[in-house]
Amino acid sequence: MPKKLLITEKPSVATEFAKALKINTKRKNGYVESDEFVITWCVGHLVTMSYPEVYDEKYKAWRFDTLPFIPTSWKYEVIASVQNQFDIVKSLLIRDDVDTIYVCTDSGREGEYIYRLVDDMVGVKEKVKKRVWIDSQTEEEILKGIREAKDLSEYDALADSAYLRAKEDYLIGINFSRLLTLSYGKKLAEFLGQDRAPISVGRVMTCVLGMIVSRENEIRNFVKSNFYKVQASFVEGIVAEWKYDTENPNSLKELTGIEDLYNDNGFKKEEDAKSFIETIKKLNPIPKVLEASKKTQKENAPLLYNLAEIQNECSKRFKISPDQTLEVIQLLYEKKLVTYPRTDARVLSTAVAKEISKNLNGLARWGKDEEIKNILNSMIANKYSTDIVKSKYVNDSKITDHYALIPTGQGFENYDSLNDLQKNIYKLIVKRFLSIFFPPAEFSKLAITIDIAGQKFYANSKICVKQGYLEVIKNEEKEDEVKPNIEALSKIKKGQTLTLSDFNIKEGETTPPSRYTSGSIILAMENAGKLIEDERLREQIKGSGIGTSATRAEIIKKLNRIGYININSKTQVLTPSEKGELVQKAVSWSMPDMLNPDLTASWEKGLDMVAKKEIAPKEFMDKLEVYIRTKTAKLKR
DSSP states (O other): OOEEEEEESSHHHHHHHHHHTTOOSOOOSSEEEOSSEEEEEOOSOSEEEOOHHHHOGGGGSOOGGGOSOOOSSOOEEEOGGGHHHHHHHHHHHTOTTEEEEEEESOSSHHHHHHHHHHHHHHTOOSSEEEEOOOSOOSHHHHHHHHHTOEEGGGGHHHHHHHHHHHHHHHHHHHHHHHHHHHHHHHHHHHHHTOSOOOOOOOTTHHHHHHHHHHHHHHHHHOOOOEEEEEEEEETTSOEEEEOOOTTSTTHHHHHHOOOOEETTTEESSHHHHHHHHHHHHHHOOOOEEEEEEEEEEEEOOOOOBOHHHHHHHHHHHHOOOHHHHHHHHHHHHHTTSBOOSSOOOOSBOHHHHHTTHHHHHHHHHHOOSHHHHHHHHHHHHTTOOOOOTTSTTBOGGGOSSOOOBOBOSOOGGGGGGSOHHHHHHHHHHHHHHHHTTSOOEEEEEEEEEEEETTEEEEEEEEEEEEOGGGGTSOOOOOOOSOOOOHHHHHTOOTTOBOOEEEEEEEEEEOOOOOOOBHHHHHHHHHTTTOOOOOHHHHHHHOOOOSSOTTTHHHHHHHHHHTTSEEEOTTTOBEEEOHHHHHHHHHHHHHOGGGGOHHHHHHHHHHHHHHHTTSSOHHHHHHHHHHHHHHHHHHHHO
């Protein structure tokens, strides 16, 4: 009887597939087997690209005359430490009684690459090959994935993208690491007091190093300065702050002769602030309310977590690295508690949204966490709708491989085995998910514009009148700097005259930019080098990032491992090491475009276009080879 072979990415995943298929036989050497199925596993990568010296012994020595190194046909080899498992997988792939192969590696570019390398190395022919693509490891999803598996050839474009990504990283790493080491390695070693100092260059890694060094230089070169804001207080119990009138830009100069301002709402010199106040006082003006508005503002719950967002959140809350966060969420995924973690999407698909009650019902049946139980009880008591298909949380066009990170509503048999950190991160994901079913939070916004001697002063406040989703997750929005008495402010009417009580000067200091943390650098990478603090704005301008959700954490980890950056374990703040700064300087002298986030992001965009069949793999490879050859020639000169 012909058998079906399932190849997973790791043993723990194979175990879940065996459970779903009700295979209860004992594990054999590297696989499990039943009358119908054989399930085996990789252990991550089994095959890797060969080093240059495998092509020719002359490439073993690092010399200018052997660069650039660009193979015409590529060589791969089995990784020595996993040769045994490769041999087992190979023997199963070529077994006569296996007629269908199900590829069950992780549903993403890297998972595709892991299997394709093995397939190419073994030379598997004349067998049906199908791709299992799943979003969680629940039994239902696994069985559905096998049942609806598509022909492997439908993922050829994704495989092309995976091969090109590896070739790009290999060529840039090999050629430019050797070139820069030959050019600057000796001087770098002398400066650091070391025998040798090879320089490691990477397509994404070097760009990220540049971002961290650049931020450090901004902080070092920052010169603190004071600024002075003018506030007016009134007998009516409110306080208003002066701001430069952009609609009447000459009014300040005509009144006082002052032009030197700080950021349109303050003065650079204290004497100018004092002079401004004295000038107004001499005029003995009667303040008049030009505008008085009261608005209700609604604010929806934020979008769901993708990997970058949850990594940033965990860095802030728990002071852990992105790598640790990914490790925890991968474990939650393997324990069937959450969906696939390596996702860039922050929304759900229409198909998932239509069946979202399954996730909610599962959470409701669990009932182990009191806070989660209370949130669900509130949803039921208030009859909040679970129909989110037409909401901003569902958008098929914003999903590539996987939808947002959400709880499955299953896997609770594994919950008690989690440690406190794992439980806390799981709870974060659950609460973000539940918040989208709550109504918007509502705020009452009061805004007053007051004219004093032709100068405009502003008072405003924002108070929450209905919590809505804030019952579930806290709003960390900063409060307004000026906090007038809300009751007094609400009584002010347009056209009303006020009684001026006094002026006061509020002194402030400019502050340098903040250093990146391991979480904020992930967000900056996702947005092509732009650190955007506002979550809603991040989603609006989101484009091609630096690296992918699957690789960003590893990049930070590698920079730390090779000694280019330091990570404060308590705060997760990133700083460049002396070595990292010197390497960045060498790159800025020789090939500064490697430090440009836009260029790095454009390469990632190109890989994405290959995966979507928008450009041919050859077009990408031709451009890459031209880039390598042009840069190498320039550096040699």
